[in-house]
Amino acid sequence: MGGSKGGGKTTVGYRYSWDIQAGLGRGPINEIVAITADKKTVFAGYEGQISSSTSIFIDKPNLFGGDDTGGEGGIQGIFEVAMGEADQVPTPNVLKLLSGLVPGFRGMVTTFFSGLISCYSASPKPWAYRNRRTTKGWDRDIVWYPEKCLIRLENTQAQIDGQDEMTPDVIANLRAIHAMNPAHILVECATNRDWGRGLLLNEDLDLDSYRYAADQLYAEGFGLCFRYNRQDSLDTFVQQMLDHIGAAQYGDLSTGKTTLKLIRDDYNPDDLPLFTYDNGIIAVQDDDSTSSDTAPNEITVTYHDPVTNSDGEVRAQNLGSIQSVGLISSSVEYKAIPTHELAARVAQRDLEVGSAGITRLVIQFDRRGGQLTPASCFRVSLPDRNIVNMVLRVSKIDEADTGALTITAVQDVFGLPATSYSSGQQGSGWTPPDKTAVPVTDMQLVELPYFSLAATLSAADLSFVSPEACYLGVMATAPTSFSVNYHLQSRAAGAKFADRGRGDWTTSATLLTEVGPLDTELHVSMTFPPVVGGGIIIGNEVVRVDAVDLVSGKLMVGRGCADTLPRWHAADTHLRFLGSIVETDGQEYMPGESVDVRLLTRTSIATLDASLAPISSVQMNQRQFRPYIPGDIRVNGVSYPSVVERAGIYVLSYAHRDRVLQADRLFDCTEGSIGPEPGVAYTITLTHQDSSEVVWSLETTEASVELPYESAGIIAIGAAVHILTLSSTRDGIESLYRYQAILPRGWYIPVVPVEPPEPEDEP
Secondary structure: OOOOOOOOOOOOOOEEEEEEEEEEEEOOOOEEEEEEEOOEEEEEOOOOOOOOOEEEEEEEOOOOOEOOOOOOEOEEEEEEEEOOOOOOOOOHHHHHHOOOOOOOOOOEEEEEEEEEEEEOOOOOOOEEEEEEOOOOOOHHHOOOOHHHOEEEEEOOOOOOOOHHHOOHHHHHHHHEEEEEOHHHHHHHHHHOOOOOOOOOHHHHEOHHHHHHHHHHHHHHOOOEOOOOOOOOOHHHHHHHHHHHHOEEEEEOOOOOOEEEEEOOOOOOHHHOOEEOOOOOEEEEEEOOOOOOOOOOOEEEEEEEEOOOOEEEEEEEEOHHHHHHHOOOEEEEEOOOOOOHHHHHHHHHHHHHHOOOOOOEEEEEEOHHHHHOOOOOEEEEEEHHHOEEEEEEEEEEEEEOOOOOEEEEEEEOHHHHHHOEEOOOOOOOOOOOOOOOOOOOOOEEEEEOOHHHHHHHOOHHHHHOOOOOOEOEEEEEOOOOOOOOEEEEEEEEOOOOOEEEEEEOOOOEEEEOOOEOOOOOEEEEEOOOOOOOOOEEEEOOEEEEEEEEEOOOOEEEEEOOOOOOOOOOEOOOOEEEEOOOOOEOOOOOEOOOOEEEEEEEEEOOOOEOOHHHOOOEEEEOOOHHHOOOOOEEEEEOOEEOOOEOOOOOOOEEEEEOOOHHHHOOOOOOOOOOOOOOOOOOEEEEEEEEOOOOOEEEEEEEOOOEEEOOEEOOOOOOOOOEEEEEEEEEEEOOEEOOOOEEEEEEEEEEOOOOOOOOOOOOOOO
């Protein structure tokens, strides 16, 4: 690493290469997202890149400055990952590193690195791994309610080390947060036989309560990222989860099963049981264990951002209380919360729950109070306290030897508008919200395209999909803010409607201005932003999200992706985010079948009657098997013209597309050639507009064709407008869409085949 004038070599430092095996924790996990050392990115992958045992080569020898003066080398070498599968065996490199009888390290995620780790200093930089686990590592590999297990969040603002050198797919994956549904965390804590309580899923848990909570948390986007390292007891960990989401978990005496109850505005006050001194209440006293006079008027929540691997803080304040009594601040750590937005919502929740002036009571009941459960709500009428109708929520239940129940309860913040006092004053005029289930008015049915199947099915499952198989996709918008989700019912023609399970609303937006076929900037009205790199469907066109500006309401997109063509769209057209929810009924249909669908809206108190639900239909068309329409279509160099300008010659060119090779990636219509898919040919026709007669047709595999068409000079008698059509075919199946353009008045010039020369007579 150096030299001298005398020709000899002078050692100025050393490069250090190590063989290192590391254990990351219990496995298997879903994937390793990134690796950092000294806060510098050693590895960052696209989604799913390291989702199974594999090896990669890390080539960053200058990560810490290289071997120049002042540098500390870098990382360069072979990196192996063993996910801890049940059939895992040690790799040859691990066998060389360890001696004796080497285990397979099954059930544990381990890594092995061999190569350069530093220069000048023999001490390696500390490595940190960013991992994801939601659906892997469950007991017996059985994931409860897998549809709602993963909650996708993101941090679009974080600064990422080495971002300029990364591809958009990698950057999108680093910004993505794969949070876990807290209801699923609690189910796994209860049922895991290794580190959990080992309860039986169907016998020991009230699964309806957990499923309801999972649906609600999924709809709220309330996903958590937390590692249970067993330094605390399981009870402590479970209570932390409950504190994060605002819930209670208890044993229901009526069923003998463990039940989960979210503390939410999910009740109608008039439906709650009403207790008085005449029907259950024995005595009432104030709860002196907590002073409401010093309730905090500022809550500071600390959360942990997995994208930056750092803590953040948000504050919620009651400005009126601060001005009145001064600042009374309280801090709480919710380290499982992964985003600033979610932390802000929780801070506001805690501020409202801890507000000063809320009534706290200790009520003694006779056995008629036995219907109450932890976190449940009830009403009381207490004339001696001038209370006519107050909603309380149970926080604690104690049973005395005499059989009497002592219930500690707090006035529920969601029930405050329903509270009445016998003060003689005029009522507030408050009207309870209308939670009636109303019909869905905004629904779109599609046949699922190939890229949707490639995004949701494993490679093995995708290979078993029949060419004739057709699948339904359902996208719908909530008709009211109180619509939780819906029951999906479907039928093939001639059959009866069948229940297909619950579905969730698809996040949508609205175009504010019209867009042309090749416009890439959309002005939209949106509440929640789409995922960068994800898909949007506008009408029947699929577009790719390239950038989001939520402040100005702009989306930068790639047009005409997958099997679609770029189209014109009017203002007020709905956009549906394919990265959100696209439901399916799980049925396989045949080409030509017509499928009817109706959605039964669900609120917290009602489900829409089936007779009131509108019926929509879609006809199956073998979409997932059809070849893609070509991309980058040009006539005389002009992209996707609908009307072609007059010219001396007419040249049609386009780029190949390959649905299998493209898989779940969305390439826009301007991309160069991909593929083509084996067996694909292109069909080009010229059609006389007036007579609808196809005057010329060509099937070719070439990507550029000069059309046999003339329109220059004096327009001859018989000249007419002709329609140019382009489509793809494979195995007798045509692409879903055809490109068409209007040619100026002219005529088809028959192509005269060149006759081979006659053979000469031999002498």
